[in-house]
Amino acid sequence: MTVNDIVHKLGLTVFGGEKGLDREITGGYVSDLLSDVMGNASEGDVWITLQTHKNVMAVASLKEVAAVILVKGLKPDDDTLAQSNEEGIPLLGTELEAFDVAGKLYALIKSK
Amino acid sequence: MLKIFRADLHVHSVLSPCGSLEMSPARIIHEARQKHIDILAITDHNSTRQCRVVMKLGGDAGIKVWGGAEINTREEVHSLALFEDLQAINEFQRWLDKWLRVIKNKPDYFGDQVWVDENENILGEEERLLIVSIDRSLEQSYEEVHRLGGVFIPAHIDRRSNSLISQLGFIPSDVRADALEISPNAEPEYVLSQGWGKIKPLVAGSDAHQPDKLGTHVTHLKMKDTTLEEFKKALKCKSGRKILPLWDNNRS
Numbered sequence: 001m002t003v004n005d006i007v008h009k010l011g012l013t014v015f016g017g018e019k020g021l022d023r024e025i026t027g028g029y030v031s032d033l034l035s036d037v038m039g040n041a042s043e044g045d046v047w048i049t050l051q052t053h054k055n056v057m058a059v060a061s062l063k064e065v066a067a068v069i070l071v072k073g074l075k076p077d078d079d080t081l082a083q084s085n086e087e088g089i090p091l092l093g094t095e096l097e098a099f100d101v102a103g104k105l106y107a108l109i110k111s112k
Numbered sequence: 113m114l115k116i117f118r119a120d121l122h123v124h125s126v127l128s129p130c131g132s133l134e135m136s137p138a139r140i141i142h143e144a145r146q147k148h149i150d151i152l153a154i155t156d157h158n159s160t161r162q163c164r165v166v167m168k169l170g171g172d173a174g175i176k177v178w179g180g181a182e183i184n185t186r187e188e189v190h191s192l193a194l195f196e197d198l199q200a201i202n203e204f205q206r207w208l209d210k211w212l213r214v215i216k217n218k219p220d221y222f223g224d225q226v227w228v229d230e231n232e233n234i235l236g237e238e239e240r241l242l243i244v245s246i247d248r249s250l251e252q253s254y255e256e257v258h259r260l261g262g263v264f265i266p267a268h269i270d271r272r273s274n275s276l277i278s279q280l281g282f283i284p285s286d287v288r289a290d291a292l293e294i295s296p297n298a299e300p301e302y303v304l305s306q307g308w309g310k311i312k313p314l315v316a317g318s319d320a321h322q323p324d325k326l327g328t329h330v331t332h333l334k335m336k337d338t339t340l341e342e343f344k345k346a347l348k349c350k351s352g353r354k355i356l357p358l359w360d361n362n363r364s
Contacts, residue, residue: 034281053187053250055280077251 001025001112003067003090006046010104012069012092016081019088023066027109030102034059041065046105048098052076057083057091065089069105071098114352117333119151120144122182122192122267122293122317123326127162129223129242132322136232137165139323141173147327149175151338153317155182155192157242158212160205162227164198169230176338181208182267184245185253190267190274192293192317193257196340200260207256211246254288263343264288265315268295270303283311290347291315291355296329300359313347313355332356 004021007014014021026044031037032051041047043064049056050071057080060068067090070076076084076091084091094101124131125140144152152175154163163179170177179201180194195201216239217225225238248256250266257264266276269283269292276283276292283292291313294303308314320326335342335353346353 033278035278038281051187051280053280055282055284058284059281077249 001109003046003092006067006105006108007090007092009108010094010101012094015070015076015091015093016084017067017088017090019085020067020090023090025066025109028102028105029065030098038062048102048105050074050098052080054079054083056080057087057089060089061087067092069094069101071096071101114334114336116356117150117335117338118148118327118330119153119315119333120147120149120318120320120327120330121151121153121178121194121265121315122155122319123152124182124319124321125154125156125162125166125227127156127159127225127227127238127242128321129157129217129219129225130321131156131223133224134323135321136228137162137169137230138232140166140326141169141175143323143326144170144175145173149327149330151176151178151333153178153180153192153194155180155194155317157182158184158208158244158246159225159238159242160201160208161236161238163201165228165230165235167198178340178343180204180262183208183253184243184274185250186245186248187250187279188245188274189250189276189279191250191253191289192265192267193253193262194265194340194343195260195262197261200262204257204260204262208246211248212240212242213244213247215241215244217241251288261340263290263340263347265291265293267293267317268319269293269308270298270306271295283308285311287311290344293317294358295319296325303358309357314358315355316358331358 029041167177315331
């Protein structure tokens with residue numbers, strides 16, 4: 001499954017990083033503590049968070065996550081968006097809360 | 113003529129829910145005198161409502177008190193906002209009142225949130241829980257503090273909770289801050305190995321919540337006098353002013 005697949009199936013907004021929409025998804029990680037994400041997220045994860053600071057994209061790049069989803073209708077900061085485009089890591093958005101979007105994503109990944 | 117001033121830049125009062133009821137303005141100033149503190153910053157969680165009385169008592173006792181708060185930004189990063197001027201503090205309080213998320217305090221669980229006069233009579237009680245985050249980002253908070261002529265310092269950056277590191281993973285090299293505060297229990301070797309001092313000047317405060325802790329961690333400032341303007345110069349190493357290294361024994 002690619003990032004593009006979940007964008008369509010979960011109706012996500014694509015803020016930036018379109019170049020990476022064909023990245024493969026292997027799992028997910030939910031956390032708002034970037035120090036925790038640095039230690040525990042895996043390559044290919046979709047990272048679900050409410051943080052919008054540009055450090056999000058630096059950590060996303062470091063961990064080589066497939067994409068980032070911002071929850072609850074939150075919008076990325078301008079420099080976060082710029083870095084998403086630069087890194088080619090999709091920065092996505094949903095109106096859902098983390099619990100709901102994580103549940104839907106989990107079901108999609110497990111159904112494969 | 114430049115002098116070395118001992119500054120405790122992070123002190124809570126009785127107003128903070130986690131602050132001891134003993135941390136009244138009179139006790140704070142008494143404690144600061146005993147510990148030969150020249151400059152004290154009153155930094156309660158998300159509120160400036162106790163600092164005026166401490167500023168006045170400090171003035172009477174020959175101790176400079178900067179007012180402000182330890183704000184909790186949207187990222188849940190604690191940051192010190194320091195001011196000298198009452199008008200700026202009043203305006204900053206209005207900004208805090210506007211952006212503090214409204215969650216009612218449960219004093220039995222979180223602690224009392226009262227502010228008092230110089231004789232420890234209660235002047236008021238804050239009903240909203242002060243330890244929650246405000247609905248403003250780090251960057252927006254930095255902008256507001258600077259607009260009002262204040263100094264903005266992310267607090268205890270090395271701590272495992274509510275710090276730049278815990279919330280945002282690392283210190284961005286272009287971080288919007290005037291200095292970075294190291295927590296009282298940080299290991300000097302660890303702090304030096306992280307290279308944070310190359311990004312911004314490092315300062316220390318006691319983060320005292322009870323009287324005995326006040327003044328246990330201080331920053332030595334080489335400046336002309338105790339005004340905030342001098343502190344700003346010291347942060348930029350202007351005209352010989354400077355922040356002395358936190359772990360340098362030779363302080364001359």
